Amino acid sequence: MSGRRRLGRWLRPEAMVRVLSFAVVLAAYLLTPVYHDHSLSDFDVFNTLQGFASLGLIALALGLTIIAAEFDVSVLGMQALGGVLAVKAGADSGLLGVLAATAACAFLGAVQGGVIAKLRIQSMSVTIGTYIALLGLTNVIAGNETLTFTNTGAAIWINQTVASFFSPRSLIALGVFALVMLVVGATRIGPELRALGGDRRAGRVAGVPVDRRLTALFAVSGALAGLAGAMLAYSNASASLNPGLGPLVLAAAAAVLGGLSLRGGRGAIWGLLLGALAVALLEQVFTVTALPASSAQIVFGSLLLVVVVVDAPDLRSSLARLQARRASMRQLPHEIKPKAQRS
Amino acid sequence: MTEVVGTPRLELCSLTKSFGAVRAVRGVSLAIAPGEIHGLCGHNGAGKSTLINMLAGNVAADAGEILLDGEPLSFAGPRDAQRAGIATVDQELSLVPTLTVAENIVLGQVGAGFLRHARHARRRAAELLAEVGLEDVDPDTAVDELSIGTRQLVEIARALGREARLLILDEPTATLTEVEIERVFRAVRGVAAQGCAVIFVSHRLGEVLGLCDRVTVMRDGERVLDAHVGELSPDALVEAILGEHLQPAPHRALDPRESTTALTVESLAIPGRLQGFSATLLGGRVYGLAGQVGAGASDVLRALAGLVPAATGRVRLGERRLPLGNAAAISACGVGFVSGDRKAEGLFISRSILENLTVAQLGRIARGGRIGGAAERRRGCELAEAAHVPTERLGEPVGVLSGGNQQKALLGRYLLHSGVEVLLVDEPTRGVDVGGRAAIHELLREAARQGQVVVFASSELDELLELGETIVTMRSGRVIGTYAEGTTREELLSDLTHREGAAA
Numbered sequence: 001m002s003g004r005r006r007l008g009r010w011l012r013p014e015a016m017v018r019v020l021s022f023a024v025v026l027a028a029y030l031l032t033p034v035y036h037d038h039s040l041s042d043f044d045v046f047n048t049l050q051g052f053a054s055l056g057l058i059a060l061a062l063g064l065t066i067i068a069a070e071f072d073v074s075v076l077g078m079q080a081l082g083g084v085l086a087v088k089a090g091a092d093s094g095l096l097g098v099l100a101a102t103a104a105c106a107f108l109g110a111v112q113g114g115v116i117a118k119l120r121i122q123s124m125s126v127t128i129g130t131y132i133a134l135l136g137l138t139n140v141i142a143g144n145e146t147l148t149f150t151n152t153g154a155a156i157w158i159n160q161t162v163a164s165f166f167s168p169r170s171l172i173a174l175g176v177f178a179l180v181m182l183v184v185g186a187t188r189i190g191p192e193l194r195a196l197g198g199d200r201r202a203g204r205v206a207g208v209p210v211d212r213r214l215t216a217l218f219a220v221s222g223a224l225a226g227l228a229g230a231m232l233a234y235s236n237a238s239a240s241l242n243p244g245l246g247p248l249v250l251a252a253a254a255a256v257l258g259g260l261s262l263r264g265g266r267g268a269i270w271g272l273l274l275g276a277l278a279v280a281l282l283e284q285v286f287t288v289t290a291l292p293a294s295s296a297q298i299v300f301g302s303l304l305l306v307v308v309v310v311d312a313p314d315l316r317s318s319l320a321r322l323q324a325r326r327a328s329m330r331q332l333p334h335e336i337k338p339k340a341q342r343s
Numbered sequence: 344m345t346e347v348v349g350t351p352r353l354e355l356c357s358l359t360k361s362f363g364a365v366r367a368v369r370g371v372s373l374a375i376a377p378g379e380i381h382g383l384c385g386h387n388g389a390g391k392s393t394l395i396n397m398l399a400g401n402v403a404a405d406a407g408e409i410l411l412d413g414e415p416l417s418f419a420g421p422r423d424a425q426r427a428g429i430a431t432v433d434q435e436l437s438l439v440p441t442l443t444v445a446e447n448i449v450l451g452q453v454g455a456g457f458l459r460h461a462r463h464a465r466r467r468a469a470e471l472l473a474e475v476g477l478e479d480v481d482p483d484t485a486v487d488e489l490s491i492g493t494r495q496l497v498e499i500a501r502a503l504g505r506e507a508r509l510l511i512l513d514e515p516t517a518t519l520t521e522v523e524i525e526r527v528f529r530a531v532r533g534v535a536a537q538g539c540a541v542i543f544v545s546h547r548l549g550e551v552l553g554l555c556d557r558v559t560v561m562r563d564g565e566r567v568l569d570a571h572v573g574e575l576s577p578d579a580l581v582e583a584i585l586g587e588h589l590q591p592a593p594h595r596a597l598d599p600r601e602s603t604t605a606l607t608v609e610s611l612a613i614p615g616r617l618q619g620f621s622a623t624l625l626g627g628r629v630y631g632l633a634g635q636v637g638a639g640a641s642d643v644l645r646a647l648a649g650l651v652p653a654a655t656g657r658v659r660l661g662e663r664r665l666p667l668g669n670a671a672a673i674s675a676c677g678v679g680f681v682s683g684d685r686k687a688e689g690l691f692i693s694r695s696i697l698e699n700l701t702v703a704q705l706g707r708i709a710r711g712g713r714i715g716g717a718a719e720r721r722r723g724c725e726l727a728e729a730a731h732v733p734t735e736r737l738g739e740p741v742g743v744l745s746g747g748n749q750q751k752a753l754l755g756r757y758l759l760h761s762g763v764e765v766l767l768v769d770e771p772t773r774g775v776d777v778g779g780r781a782a783i784h785e786l787l788r789e790a791a792r793q794g795q796v797v798v799f800a801s802s803e804l805d806e807l808l809e810l811g812e813t814i815v816t817m818r819s820g821r822v823i824g825t826y827a828e829g830t831t832r833e834e835l836l837s838d839l840t841h842r843e844g845a846a847a
Contacts, residue, residue: 186459188449188457191442191450192450194439194442195442198439199438199439199440201435202436204420205433205437206437206439206447207421207450207452208450265441265442
């Protein structure tokens, strides 16, 4: 009984939306040879995954906080700081640079999370402050100049092709996704994370150590963003001092396409993965078709809009009501039909 | 206290707690034996909640000691209380709506292990659900798909599953129906029989006397009574709670004014919830709709208020046809609705009492399109006086008021000829104490005396019998009986619970 029930839940529109939007994007990607003079090659797949590697970890960092009904804007600052730290500390050993960047961002994230948990303040406002401060800190550390990564060995290693499609960078991103998926799926962290977002007070009453979980959540989010920044800096062989708002917008788009609710409490990591892959695919489609940036923005925006509308609970319930109404009128033909009460 | 033989399960020694200048709990001592079901009664604001919060680890005591099985307790949070063996069912619903029933039952359990065992959790959840009579609830259901009453039962099931030494139930029955309450009682008696001590907080005195072994009454932060239920009469209990003798309400002493208002309802229906409800409801009378959750009583009110878009049927107020499904238009026709969930659907909880009182009458107080100033204040005072809300507190956020005063403030919106001809009230006294309850009933009678049609839905039989002049019983979305000339508890109960084939 519960098996069928679970299947039924999968087939609901809000659950289907992430799979469908991914499928649509994938189809658009696979069909590029049809509508555009371009044949897909291994390199296209490789490129898509490189895009995913840049975007995915930021989307994961942001997405985890969204599930907990928070919104970590500081991932942008963490990304910039991680890049600069990695380039500075990784001049001799690439691994050391990545570890330093990840650890420093995890620490800053933990401090930030602790403040948010203890003072019970909205993370959006705190993390906007942190984001700006981190950009400043990044500039100070870098001496206001774009830093060039001198460790060419590490830069070449991280971008090399593995098994035609992958690079160490995209493999690490996918691996981190798998790890987070495992932890969220198989341990009590998953329900507790959704409890933070679904009803925090109720979670506290039930015995969830809310403050500790929030602190850890922002530490993880910081670490993921720092790692993403470090790998991106290696890959570009330079650390940019300001990533702009682009990565945050793309990450939020991935979260929406991946079926996360911005009100928190809902969402799965596999959905987030699909969302991030969909955004990466879409970017690749725009690249190979050489679509003008303005048109690409319109297509992208429209897709998001469609997803959000299909996912809207009010629309769904009003559809259900309409159906119920029709059904009741069929059953009771003798009854006087009520006039249309609303246009 | 001398009756406790051996080490009491729970002992409170001169427990004291102040919030600023307010001394919420003043030197309360208490002893509860293992297996004892102990009732805790008192006004809102008497200090019960603070006491419970100290036991649940949410609030630290200023002075005094809590001993559990003779061991002094001190804890920093709900998790410590859980570790000590104290399980609490909070006054507010404390399930996470986006998780499943099974996930909620294991959520936050100390010592449950880091890895999830979904199958084990589901099986355990099913066992616990069966204990509270929810055999038919699938543990994989998302909690936000359940009714409020069912959620409350799930929460009680979770507390039972914590295998506690002390179980605290803070108004667990406020949202439940008679049948559900009986299930909860059975489960509570079951855990008590296994030696668990139970603290049962309720405003429903009949329940306290029916379930508990002993009762403690608190007033103004102090313990004013601690007695065996056998030695207590309901009147003595009420007197201890109020600190004065309650004047019996003039029963059905309504002298309706000539009222021409009439609400005519023809075959009101909601697919799957309500079938063919028809009635003519007259101004100057109080109508009670009796029904358990899901029986359709609340649905009638919500449909009449225009909150159910799928509702069909014909409703006329005087000569005017009410556009079902259009809440704004119905409200403009003079229909006021007071939801059973006043925090979510009634009050603007963080806004002032004044704003909450005047919000439905803004047209009256606006001067050239502006609101605020003396006109708003004057109207607010009039409404507060009519609703018996303390006028000196008008500027405070409505959320700081007790449940009873909140409900009065909400009703106040529709008083004093504000153009409201029909007053629909769902569960008028949910979470309201004895004193507040009498005052709210009087307000509704007064509204009827002013010529309004007053219709309320309640799952509480005593309330229906006290307040309803005409009582309509409902079950499974259908009207079972209509009693215009008075009825008895037994009659109502049999209407509400009768099952086909069961002996009457």
